[in-house]
Amino acid sequence: MSETDQTGIPDATTIETTARTIAILGAGGDLTERLLLPGLGQVLDAAREARNPLELRVVGAARTPQSREEWQGLVRRSLEAAGIGEQSVEELASTAEFVPTDASDPAELKALIDACPTSPVLYVALPPSMGRTVAESLAALDVAGDLPDDLLVAIEKPFGEDLADAQALNEELAAVVPEERLWRIDHFLGESTVLGMLGLRFGNALFEAGWSAASIERVEIVFDEELGLEGRAAFYDSTGALRDMLQSHLLMVLALTAMERPAAVTAPEVHDRVAEVLGAVRLWRDDPSTARRARYTEGRVDDRFFPSYVDEEGVDASRGTETLAQIVLQIDVPRWQGVPFVLRSGKAIGSPRAEVAVHFRDTRPPEGLEAPEGAGLGTALRISLTDGSIDLGVVLNSAGELGGLEGSALRAAPSAPVLGPYAQVLAGILQQDTLLSVRGDVAEQCWRIVTPVLNAWAEGATPLEEYEAGSAGPEGW
Numbered sequence: 001m002s003e004t005d006q007t008g009i010p011d012a013t014t015i016e017t018t019a020r021t022i023a024i025l026g027a028g029g030d031l032t033e034r035l036l037l038p039g040l041g042q043v044l045d046a047a048r049e050a051r052n053p054l055e056l057r058v059v060g061a062a063r064t065p066q067s068r069e070e071w072q073g074l075v076r077r078s079l080e081a082a083g084i085g086e087q088s089v090e091e092l093a094s095t096a097e098f099v100p101t102d103a104s105d106p107a108e109l110k111a112l113i114d115a116c117p118t119s120p121v122l123y124v125a126l127p128p129s130m131g132r133t134v135a136e137s138l139a140a141l142d143v144a145g146d147l148p149d150d151l152l153v154a155i156e157k158p159f160g161e162d163l164a165d166a167q168a169l170n171e172e173l174a175a176v177v178p179e180e181r182l183w184r185i186d187h188f189l190g191e192s193t194v195l196g197m198l199g200l201r202f203g204n205a206l207f208e209a210g211w212s213a214a215s216i217e218r219v220e221i222v223f224d225e226e227l228g229l230e231g232r233a234a235f236y237d238s239t240g241a242l243r244d245m246l247q248s249h250l251l252m253v254l255a256l257t258a259m260e261r262p263a264a265v266t267a268p269e270v271h272d273r274v275a276e277v278l279g280a281v282r283l284w285r286d287d288p289s290t291a292r293r294a295r296y297t298e299g300r301v302d303d304r305f306f307p308s309y310v311d312e313e314g315v316d317a318s319r320g321t322e323t324l325a326q327i328v329l330q331i332d333v334p335r336w337q338g339v340p341f342v343l344r345s346g347k348a349i350g351s352p353r354a355e356v357a358v359h360f361r362d363t364r365p366p367e368g369l370e371a372p373e374g375a376g377l378g379t380a381l382r383i384s385l386t387d388g389s390i391d392l393g394v395v396l397n398s399a400g401e402l403g404g405l406e407g408s409a410l411r412a413a414p415s416a417p418v419l420g421p422y423a424q425v426l427a428g429i430l431q432q433d434t435l436l437s438v439r440g441d442v443a444e445q446c447w448r449i450v451t452p453v454l455n456a457w458a459e460g461a462t463p464l465e466e467y468e469a470g471s472a473g474p475e476g477w
Contacts, residue, residue: 011046011418011427019055019118020430025103025134026125027060027071030232031156033078035187036125039422041084041092043430046418048087054430058092061101061112071098104133106140113141113148120148121429124155127235131155132165135172142176154183154429157248158239159438162454163447170440183429184438188249190424192417193388197256197356198265200383200390207381208261210360212335219257220342220357221250223385224324224349226301228469233314241325242293242450242457245345251278251446252438253385254341257356258331267435271442277331278445284328284340288456292465292477293322296348299469306348306469320457320464323347324473327453344477348469354385369397369405389413 022040024032040056047054060071076093101112103126113120124134134155141147153173160166173182188194201207210216223245229236236244255274262269284290295309310317324346331341358381382391390412398404419427428436456462465474 011424018430019057020121021057021059021116021118022121022123023059023061023099023112023116024123024125025061025101025112027098028062028064028066029125031125032060033074035422036123036426037075037078037092038082038084039420039426041079041082041088042419042423043427044088044091045085046423046427048085055118056092056430057117058096059112059115060096060098061103063100063102065100066098068096068098072096103130103137106137106144106146109134109137110141110146113151119150119152121152121154124153126156128158128161128165131160131169132172135169135176138176139172147176151177152181152183152429152432153177154185156185157438158243159184159443160447163444163451166444166447170444174440179440180432180434182437182440183425183434184440184443185425186248186252186438187421187425188252189436189438190419190421191385191388192414192421193356193383193385194253194256195424196388196414197253197383198270201257202261213337213339215360216339217359217361218340218342219254219359220344220355221253221257222342222353222355222357223250223345224351224353224473225345225347226349226352228296228301228306228348229312229314233312237315237319237321240321241323241345241347242291242327242453246325246327246343247446247450248438250343250345251281251449252442253356254278254281254329254343255442257358258336258341260335265435267433267437270435271439275439275442275445277333278442278449280332281329281341281445281449282332283449283452284330286452288452289462291325291327291453291456291462292474293326293457293462294324294346294465294467294474294477295321296323296346296469297466299348299350299471301348301350301470308469309348322457322464324349324467326477327450329449346467346473349472350470351472356383356385357381358383365395365405387413388417 024036026032040058044054044056058075060066072093075096076089079089079092097115099112099115101108103109113122124131138147160169201211255278259273259277262273296306297308299306309315309323326342326344329341329343360379379395380393392410394408394410395405396408398406425436467474
């Protein structure tokens with residue numbers, strides 16, 4: 001394993017010069033063009049700027065054939081649209097190859113791996129239903145002795161379609177790929193805010209000392225966005241807000257927010273602490289009815305018109321897919337006894353909000369210090385999930401009033417990250433550092449936590465509420 005930067009987080013400036021080829025299963029998908037290729041370009045740019053050039057190739061693979069020229073054109077367009085430097089664009093696009101591949105056929109998967117001119121990274125950017133299929137093909141190659149010893153495997157979330165499927169997928173992958181050569185991709189782990197949670201919590205004695213139920217009343221982890229389906233109905237309508245956001249992204253944020261202090265910021269230590277805290281998480285009072293769901297109706301977000309979700313192209317209304325989900329969780333450890341953790345995410349929200357909000361308990365000032373009527377004296381720490389900025393609400397004396405109090409805010413913003421979330425995660429793969437990977441037992445814990453809610457919703461035990469697109473959600477939420 002190569003060294004990381006001083007925070008323990010992988011970065012592109014310290015990647016060893018091992019030549020790698022990224023073989024992308026699902027190269028024709030939106031994720032590849034919109035996120036994966038630009039992420040690779042960012043890594044190349046950052047490494048070049050640090051005078052640590054990498055030898056990186058890309059091989060596309062999908063069932064539907066493309067010519068080499070078509071694939072190279074897609075790679076070039078994707079990188080140029082993302083503002084990647086000319087040298088990196090030329091390096092990736094001019095050497096890109098395409099191999100038509102049915103991942104269920106071990107012979108075709110072997111041909112793809114053999115087409116990699118340097119050490120291969122098999123990147124599985126396919127629907128979750130294909131994860132086990134790929135694992136089975138890899139197992140067949142392993143039995144035949146056709147898997148290279150330096151093969152790395154990366155697989156996009158969601159990891160399986162439910163708890164049982166995730167457990168089966170983990171068992172099948174473990175039989176052929178050791179955990180240190182397997183990356184379960186959750187790009188949220190590459191967000192500067194998520195990574196910054198470690199520094200905020202454990203680098204500031206003020207927060208670390210008050211980071212418990214004695215000082216904290218509740219924690220909210222929210223990702224409400226203005227965006228709708230954006231052409232992704234085929235994926236989203238079979239997934240919904242709970243599986244897409246809460247089951248993966250927001251539970252990982254919860255884990256980093258609530259976990260115990262690791263001895264070091266290394267993959268084994270952080271993964272152990274994440275697994276430990278998620279193992280203590282369950283629904284509030286074990287009651288699935290504390291979870292709520294809704295979907296948007298016709299409305300406007302700013303100047304953009306949204307039809308009702310059920311009228312969006314590609315949506316099957318009978319599925320009852322939610323576009324807004326909220327769950328309340330408890331963590332059965334002494335540090336968090338009695339503290340509710342509220343996780344929420346929605347689409348077509350008029351007042352977008354993406355933050356971790358830590359609400360500290362109210363205090364009573366001594367006699368002679370008075371707050372305006374109706375004003376609480378609790379403070380809140382708000383950590384943006386988009387730009388990493390921090391807003392700490394504090395109480396101060398009102399100007400010119402010895403005994404009067406008023407709320408104010410202290411704000412701080414981190415320096416802009418060199419790498420975007422996908423590039424940060426990809427840098428970890430190229431360094432063979434699994435810190436930003438989701439370990440297998442952690443993926444299973446995430447499914448365990450939400451399974452009672454999924455079961456209740458499948459049985460119709462929880463009403464599917466509605467909210468107008470452009471609103472803040474249903475009344476009372």
